[in-house]
Amino acid sequence: xxxxxxxxxxxxxxxxxxxxxxxxxxxxxxxxxxxxxxxxxxxxxxxxxxxxxxxxxxxxxxxxxxxxxxxxxxxxxxxxxxxxxxxxxxxxxxxxxxxxxxxxxxxxxxxxxxxxxxxxxxxxxxxxxxxxxxxxxxxxxxxxxxxxxxxxxxxxxxxxxxxxxxxxxxxxxxxxxxxxxxxxxxxxxxxxxxxxxxxxxxxxxxxxxxxxxxxxxxxxxxxxxxxxxxxxxxxxxxxxxxxxxxxxxxxxxxxxxxxxxxxxxxxxxxxxxxxxxxxxxxxxxxxxxxxxxxxxxxxxxxxxxxxx
Amino acid sequence: xxxxxxxxxxxxxxxxxxxxxxxxxxxxxxxxxxxxxxxxxxxxxxxxxxxxxxxxxxxxxxxxxxxxxxxxxxxxxxxxxxxxxxxxxxxxxxxxxxxxxxxxxxxxxxxxxxxxxxxxxxxxxxxxxxxxxxxxxxxxxxxxxxxxxxxxxxxxxxxxxxxxxxxxxxxxxxxxxxxxxxxxxxxxxxxxxxxxxxxxxxxxxxxxxxxxxxxxxxxxxxxxxxxxxxxxxxxxxxxxxxxxxxxxxxxxxxxxxxxxx
Numbered sequence: 001x002x003x004x005x006x007x008x009x010x011x012x013x014x015x016x017x018x019x020x021x022x023x024x025x026x027x028x029x030x031x032x033x034x035x036x037x038x039x040x041x042x043x044x045x046x047x048x049x050x051x052x053x054x055x056x057x058x059x060x061x062x063x064x065x066x067x068x069x070x071x072x073x074x075x076x077x078x079x080x081x082x083x084x085x086x087x088x089x090x091x092x093x094x095x096x097x098x099x100x101x102x103x104x105x106x107x108x109x110x111x112x113x114x115x116x117x118x119x120x121x122x123x124x125x126x127x128x129x130x131x132x133x134x135x136x137x138x139x140x141x142x143x144x145x146x147x148x149x150x151x152x153x154x155x156x157x158x159x160x161x162x163x164x165x166x167x168x169x170x171x172x173x174x175x176x177x178x179x180x181x182x183x184x185x186x187x188x189x190x191x192x193x194x195x196x197x198x199x200x201x202x203x204x205x206x207x208x209x210x211x212x213x214x215x216x217x218x219x220x221x222x223x224x225x226x227x228x229x230x231x232x233x234x235x236x237x238x239x240x241x242x243x244x245x246x247x248x249x250x251x252x253x254x255x256x257x258x259x260x261x262x263x264x265x266x267x268x269x270x271x272x273x274x275x276x277x278x279x280x281x282x283x284x285x286x287x288x289x290x291x292x293x294x295x296x297x298x299x300x301x302x303x304x305x306x307x308x
Numbered sequence: 309x310x311x312x313x314x315x316x317x318x319x320x321x322x323x324x325x326x327x328x329x330x331x332x333x334x335x336x337x338x339x340x341x342x343x344x345x346x347x348x349x350x351x352x353x354x355x356x357x358x359x360x361x362x363x364x365x366x367x368x369x370x371x372x373x374x375x376x377x378x379x380x381x382x383x384x385x386x387x388x389x390x391x392x393x394x395x396x397x398x399x400x401x402x403x404x405x406x407x408x409x410x411x412x413x414x415x416x417x418x419x420x421x422x423x424x425x426x427x428x429x430x431x432x433x434x435x436x437x438x439x440x441x442x443x444x445x446x447x448x449x450x451x452x453x454x455x456x457x458x459x460x461x462x463x464x465x466x467x468x469x470x471x472x473x474x475x476x477x478x479x480x481x482x483x484x485x486x487x488x489x490x491x492x493x494x495x496x497x498x499x500x501x502x503x504x505x506x507x508x509x510x511x512x513x514x515x516x517x518x519x520x521x522x523x524x525x526x527x528x529x530x531x532x533x534x535x536x537x538x539x540x541x542x543x544x545x546x547x548x549x550x551x552x553x554x555x556x557x558x559x560x561x562x563x564x565x566x567x568x569x
Contacts, residue, residue, distance in 0.1 A: 058407050060569035083409040090569065094404035096395070098326050110319040111408045151404070 009069070010036040010159055010191040011057060016066035018052055026052050027215045030066070034193055034208070039185050041206035041223075042195040045306065049215045050195040051091060054163055057193075058088055070159065084112070087152030088161040093144040094151075097137035101128050101147050104136060105154055112155035122150040125180065141168030149177070153184070160184070160192045166201055178205050199302050213306045226301065236274070238264040239290035240281060249280055268293060316410055316418040324422065329391040333426050336384045337433025340372050341441040348445035355445060359452050365442065365459045369467075370530060372438045377527035378507070381471065382520055384430065385478045386499030389423050393486035393495070403569035412563050420555065423479055431468055467530060470544055474526050477519035477550035484558035488565075516541050519550045 011034035018027040027049050034040045044050045055061045057068050059079060068075040070082045095104050105119040123129045126146040136144065145168050152160055160181075166174045182205060184190045196202050202209065209226050211219040219226065240246040243259050250257045250264060253276070257266045269277075274291060281288050324330050348355060361367060396402045405415060439459075446452045478499070485495040506520035515521045522543045 055403075055569055060403055060406055060567070062566040080409045080411065083407055086407065088404075088407050090403050090407075092400060094399065094401040096323055096399050096401060099323070103322060103325065107319050107322050108404075108408070110315050110322070111410060113315055 008036045008072075010034050010038075010071060011040075011193065012069040013053075013057065014067045014069075016053065016056055016063075016068065018056060018061065018064055025215060027056070030212070030215075030217050031220075032057075032210060032217070033220065034191060036191055037185070037189050038208045039181065039192045039194065039206045040208045040210065041202035042193055042210050042212065043197070043199060043202055043302065044195075044212040045197055048197075048212045050197075050212060051163055053212065054088075054090060054161055054193070054195060058086070058090070058161065059083075060090065084155070085158040086161060087155065087157035087159070088163075089148045089152050089165055090161070090163045092167075093148040095136045095139075095144055095147060098135060100133055100135055101131045101139075101150075104147060105151060108151055108154050114155045118154055118156070122154045125153060126150045127176070142170060142173050145169055146173070146177075149180075156188075158190060160190055160194075162192065162194045164196055165194060166196070166198075174201065181205060211302065211305055218305045234268045235294055236266040236268060237290065237292045237294060238266065238277065238281075238288065240264070241287040241289070245284070246281055246286055249284055249286075250277060253277065253280065263290070312410070312414060313418065316414055317421060320418045320422045321425075323395055324392065324426065327391065327395065329388040329426065332384060332388050332391070333430045334433065336380065337430045338437045340376055340380070341434070341437030344368075344372065344441040345444050348441070349448055352445075352449055355449060355452050359446060362457050364457060365464075368442050369438060369464055372434075372441065373467075373471075373527055373530070376434070377471065377523045379503075381475065381523050382478055382503050382506075383500075385427065385475045386482055386496065386503065388426060388430075389479050389482035390486045390492060390495040390499065392423050392426065393419065393483055394492050397490045397492070406568040412568075413559070416559055416562050420479075420483060423483065427472065427475060427479065431472060435464070435468065467526070470526050471523060473544045474519075474522035474547045477522070477547050477554060480551045480554035480558060481519070484554055484561065487558060487562050516543055516546060519547060522547050 011032060013030055013032040016027055016030040016032070017025070019025045030049075030053055032042075032053065042050050042053070052061065056063060056066075057070070057075070059068075059075060063076065071085065073082060075082055096107065099107070101123060102119060105122060109116060109119055120129070123131075126149050128143065128146055128150060131139075131143070136147065139147065145165065149162070149165060152162070162181075165181075166177055169177060178201070181192055181194070185192055194202070194206065203223065206223055208222050209219065210217060238246065238250075239262070243262055243264055246264055247257055247259055250266070255266060255269070255273070255277070257264050259265065278288055278291060348358075358364065358367070396405060406412075481502075482495055482499050485498050486492075489495060502518065502520045506515070506518050506524065509515035509518045510521050510524050516525070525543050
């Protein structure tokens with residue numbers, strides 16, 4: 001708690017809950033803490049409540065319970081001031097299909113009253129400078145996604161809220177998007193909240209992670225903290241021709257070991273300890289078939305969190 | 309506040325570029341005059357008498373408004389209001405608009421203003437078309453001499469203002485329905501239904517309770533000038549009253565909508 005007080009949070013929600021008109025409670029006491037200057041990965045399966053949370057933060061859904069603070073200010077009371085500094089992409093791209101890329105940006109440029117030169121800069125950032133008079137209705141999904149990012153960056157926001165921004169992008173596009181977001185965060189100090197159901201994408205980019213499932217926040221912390229869970233969840237497997245004898249020998253070496261499906265299971269140990277075990281087993285006449293270290297990858301951790 | 313309104317208006321106006329509503333206003337304004345020009349060029353037999361009449365401009369004005377007032381104008385208002393409001397639904401851009409640093413009231417007022425300005429555009433185009441439908445046929449035939457009577461601008465302006473006012477409740481109701489329902493067919497269906505009902509209601513003694521009758525009543529008043537005595541109410545005051553009440557209701561429903569995305 002003291003740590004939370006000392007760290008400056010760009011976005012902070014307190015006891016955020018939401019129930020749809022059908023009576024279904026989709027969010028339960030969500031307490032999100034997004035540190036300033038971080039890239040916060042908001043992870044969850046489809047239907048977990050990611051988009052609902054982001055919509056509540058942005059004021060697109062009426063707050064039923066809880067509060068939302070952004071830049072240290074209550075969203076309900078300082079909506080206009082706060083939105084001036086936020087760029088967002090929620091669900092599918094919001095673009096005027098009958099207008100060109102430049103016209104779409106002009107629509108926003110007039111609202112935010114930013115310099116007209118920002119239109120060209122934003123299009124260059126996302127690689128859409130050459131679309132000319134092509135109307136958005138003729139864009140591919142990837143182009144629409146990139147234009148949506150350009151729209152969110154147009155007014156140089158301090159906070160970016162992106163809901164699954166890599167949808168529809170090819171692998172090159174995904175890499176470029178990742179590099180762009182990393183650059184914006186590092187060079188301009190923009191705080192970024194990025195939601196996704198793809199852990200592999202999130203873990204390559206973010207500094208902090210929040211995991212949500214069925215409306216509950218299961219984990220929130222730094223990527224290092226999540227990786228510690230990964231290390232804690234890893235183990236060593238040893239297969240021999242006589243697991244009973246092997247187990248006895250290993251336990252005599254003061255190591256905690258169990259058996260599972262005919263194999264010895266140990267916590268992760270150093271290479272030297274592994275070598276010592278191997279020498280001990282072989283010198284006692286046992287045949288060693290397998291020594292493997294199994295790393296509990298982040299996907300397994302994520303699935304275990306959701307299932308538990 | 310005014311500066312914000314101007315910026316918001318420019319942004320909203322840009323969204324109407326190349327839309328169906330935009331082309332509807334342009335084609336709607338010039339449609340009747342174009343037909344009149346074609347008819348007069350093809351049927352030139354009566355043109356000499358028509359152009360000699362001292363009531364040339366009044367007759368042309370009345371003829372042009374005949375079909376427009378009863379059907380095309382209210383239908384055009386229904387369609388363009390619904391289409392303009394639908395821009396955000398069709399493009400899934402309400403969530404983008406509602407995360408801009410603009411008050412909801414400003415967004416509402418600006419959208420209404422855009423619709424009214426487009427309606428004004430229509431009136432300007434239509435009157436320009438009427439003027440051209442008077443000038444152009446005469447250019448085709450040397451034996452046609454223009455009546456020297458001046459155009460009664462003030463009378464025509466007054467009638468145009470009255471028609472504009474009579475369209476206001478249609479704009480307000482269509483805007484209310486279109487803002488509340490994503491499905492375009494609902495606002496269109498409601499508008500067409502009320503328009504058809506108004507065609508029957510014109511002969512009903514309480515027909516003035518349906519605002520979609522007002523353009524027809526106004527056209528009839530152009531000819532009889534005794535309409536107020538016949539129906540017993542000032543339809544223009546009724547139109548403004550309906551417009552204010554429906555707009556306030558529409559505004560409240562829009563502001564308090566729980567889902568803005």
